[in-house]
Every structure is written in structure tokens, then in C-alpha cells.
Amino acid sequence: MPKFYARRRLSVLVGLTGLVATAALVNSPTASAALPTPIAGSTARSYLSQLTVAAEDRTGYSRDKFPTWITIEGTCNTREYIIKRDGTNVVTNSACTATSGSWYSPYDGATWTSASDVDIDHLVPLAEAWDSGASKWTTAQRQAFANDVTRPQLLAVTDNVNQSKGDQDPATWIPSRTAYDCTYVRAWVQVKYYYNLSVDPAEKTALQNDLSGC
Secondary structure (H helix, E strand, O other), rough: HHHHHHHHHHHHEEEEEEEOOOOOOOOOEEEEEEEOOOOOOOHHHHHHHOOOOOOOOOOOOOOOOOOOOOEEEEEEEEHHHHHHHEEEEEEEOOOOEEEEEEEEEOOOOOEEEOOOHHEEOOOOHHHHHOOHHHHHHHHHHHHHOOOOOOOEEEEEEEEHHHHHHHOOOOOOOOEEEEEEEEHHHHHHHHHHHOOOEEEHHHHHHHHHHHHHHO
């Protein structure tokens, strides 16, 4: 079986596991995540062709080198800002903590009614960014990357799905909900291009395969 299809089947299995992991799942989607619209597929293919291809090097990586979460607006830090942005009928207290609302996770199609059931995913993971060039950035630059609410880089998704993704790139992980694949890889390339991050050979091949249908 080709690697591309094998990883897609693995992603589906992981996603199904996430759907049954907790009883907080709601049967019908009632909210839609609001990731900033990524570039078009044709633009993503063009950008991908311009990215440097290089082996990854995680030497010296630490999440602490990417400060999160910072104040974005009023009393809201980055997580709280995305929780409000990506939810429906979100009510917050004076500290900007969500007290009610619903959140639709486009990775697996699950809807949640508790903010504690969703994580804020760094679409391009912090460790992946480090491997791809962020090791040469200043702390201020890494902080800007880790808290970027302008590019399609931060998204509220089911917590255990985010945890199963970890720091994987599209060569080994894409969302189990195939309807979101095109959005995901377009966003991935946009973020890598904007931040001048490299791709490794397997990652580039996977992106080319996924983008061919976008």
C-alpha cells in the first residue's frame, strides 16, 4: 500500500478513536471553526515549489522557546481569543474564560459544549517550526509565530485529536475528516511560506499529493 493512503487510513482510525474517547460529544455540529481562509490551491502549489527542501534538525528544541499564551485583546490571551473566535454563542466572564458555548472541530467533525474539551492546535506545530528554521529565530519571533491569530495557524479542535497529531507533519498526519484535507494543506503551506520555513522531502511529497486535488 502506498504511504500516502496508509497514513490516511491511520489518520481515520485515530480520528474515530477520538470520537468515542469522551461522553461530551454532541451528535450534530452546531458551530464552525473560523480559521482565517487559506490561500487557493493554485497559490499553495506555487508557494510549495518555492520552499527550501531540507532535512529536519530538532537539536535544542524546547516548547519554552515559543512563549504562549500572550494577551491578544482586552483580557483575552491567545487561547481565549481563539476559543471565542471559533465557537458559537460563546459566553465569557470578566477574565475572558468561556463559561458556555459550542465548538465544532473540523479535524474530526465533533462538536463540544465545554471549552475544556478543545485544544488550540498550532497547525504547523512548534517543534516542526523549530526543525524547519525557527531555531535560528529570536525569542520574540518565535513568540509571534506561536500566537499568530492572523495567518491560518491556530484552530480550536478536539483535545485528544490534537494530542494524537502531536508534532507530525502531513507526511504522517492529516485530519481524519477528509473534507478538511485541502484546507489543512493549503494552510500548512501558507504558514510555512510566510515564515520562510523549509520542508523535508517526505513532507513535500505528501503536500504535493494532497494539493493535487485542491
